[in-house]
Amino acid sequence: MVSAALLTASCSLVGSGDGGDDDTKVVLVTHESFVMSKKLQKQFEDESGYDLVIKASGDAGALTNKLVLTKDDPTGDAVFGIDNTFGSRAIDEGVLAPYAAKLPDGASTYALAGDDEHALTPVDTGNVCVNVDDTWFADKGIPEPRSLEDLVKPDYKDLFVTPGATTSSPGLAFLLATIAEFGEDGWQDYWGRLMANGTELTQGWSDAYEVDFTQGGGNGDRPIVLSYDSSPAFTLDGQGGTTTSALLDTCFRQVEYAGVLAGAHNPDGARALVDFMLSEPFQEALPDAMYVFPVDSSVALPEDWARFARQPEHPFTVDPAQIAEHRDEWLRDWSDVTSR
Template sequence: MRRRTFVGAVGGSAIAGVAGCLTRDGDGSDDNDGNADPEPENPDLEGELRVATYDSMVNGENPAGPWLKEAFEEAYPDAELTWTLPENGINDYIDRERQNADLDADVYLGANIDDLVRIDDTLDDGGLLRELNVDRIDNAERIRDGLDMGDPHGRVLAYDTGYICLVYDENVVDEPETLEALTEPAYEDALLAQNAQRSDPGQAFLLWTIDAAGEDGYLDYWRDLEDNGVRILEDWQQSYNGSYMNGQRPMVVSYSTDQVFANEYGYDMSRHQIAFPNDQGYANPEGMGIFERASELDLAYEFLDFALSNDAQAVIAQRNVQFPAVESAYVDLDEEFDQYAHVPPEAVTVGYDDLRGNLGGWTEDWAREFAGR
């Protein structure tokens, strides 16, 4: 984006680094100076490229997916891009890999850090998605610092990022200055959150509280939230569109780009105020990778490069209402996006190393007490 650089101070157990660091341990066992997938002299750019992603990338009002398909096929006229929408996200492919079943996909678009952890906690370490040779992806060098997703096996590149925050109605409650404030009487029966086992923002908010309260203190914090009347719904759709937008509560866990959406539809901005408790927001980059058993490897690499191109980054950012992954100089977005998309003073995330071996236990312990409350 022009006029603003979306790089926050990275605190806690934060991700760091640049996309160019994405190689496996580099023991020299692969070709191309230790990188996987050396670039062929005559790449095969014909055939059907199957891209797995989430539903809102393809369906709904003005999603990015149809544009990506049309523009990619225009750039590669001998190729056809086919979307596939796994019902349970990356878990569907983990199950298929365990059963040695056909994956029916070449590229996965929409991987979070926790998806990589889930793969490695379930399958062989570094499995399912292949190590990327970023030398084959020219646009990878334009990815902003801080969006390396921390994968030690170099399987993914970020294509956008969002920040989890609180959205609140200033006519009803004041801006909470800290996470601890949410347990106080001023916010009794105010907060809507999501199931951390079913929802990306719900899990991000849980991890944010773990970063703040510690592994030994986060359940006590959530008990205080529960005593103060937090309501936990199954997913973001239910909590935001189903409850918050209907005025049932004055605060919801959501995204810091909420005002972009509110401005587009002419909503009352007083009901779409952005809060960054502790001057923080939880960074949630989305990544893309290529399956180990991809049948259209060359086209898959071309798609990853295409997704980081100027036009594709602008379309993904504006239609997904997320921030671009590449440096601002390469992306020309609407002035309204620049005005209404907010970045926290400090971006926090719990990184791969801390999630590995812990994520499942943390969410299960949380769900045992709080899911569905």
């Protein structure tokens, strides 16, 4: 998601190396927010017998585009980080090889619709949601917004900041939430009203949250921001509470997948890596490592997540095939509306 995640990932945390022969190493192609501890990497290598090499760059969209461009000569064996907004494209372009991994409890819920050959295996999930600074609204005596429609009301003029849909994975997810809510005939009008109400657009999540959001640590002046359902677990007030809330009626579900690349030099190693990402140790590490929820429903969440990272019961979704068909058109239209 993109991952989708509440960190500026450091590739220094990700294992890498020169690797060995093609039959002794497995190369993972992923996005720049991927984090796997050295302990977990060593566990995979010890259990599988393969040396793991990680190639990380870009977000989920850039990752998928690169895989499509290199599909005739893939740069790795396995991929992690294609999400449900780009999954259909990867499948349609023949980037992936079928692999029906054994899924843990609850993971089948997140299978990509239309993926009949099981090319993508769900690994983690989370929701892109509008977040609010509870302390700011309490101090001002203004009721917090609750819905997408609330964001265009005069009470919230000049208060919302969001990453753009063309430059950010969560920004695209937010655009899809508005399409799901207002439909093909209404989403452009909604965005026109949103921009007229002083919405600020940024290049990415970090700019919006860490710089412009009032709880982001950058002395920002916007108390409403696009972020994640897990974000409140990381704005603790030191007194047993949190200073922010996710608006659960504004959320779009994101799922990140792993898969075996078609034409991989080491498909056996790729399948072993996909299996490892479904294992309990890897699933347990996801919240702290990448700020996402495991797909294994039997895995216990960290205490702060259990208290403050609430997930929506009915997040917005858009059919992956519809996203694949209309993504470019929607992004062109979005650019037109937001540049007026």
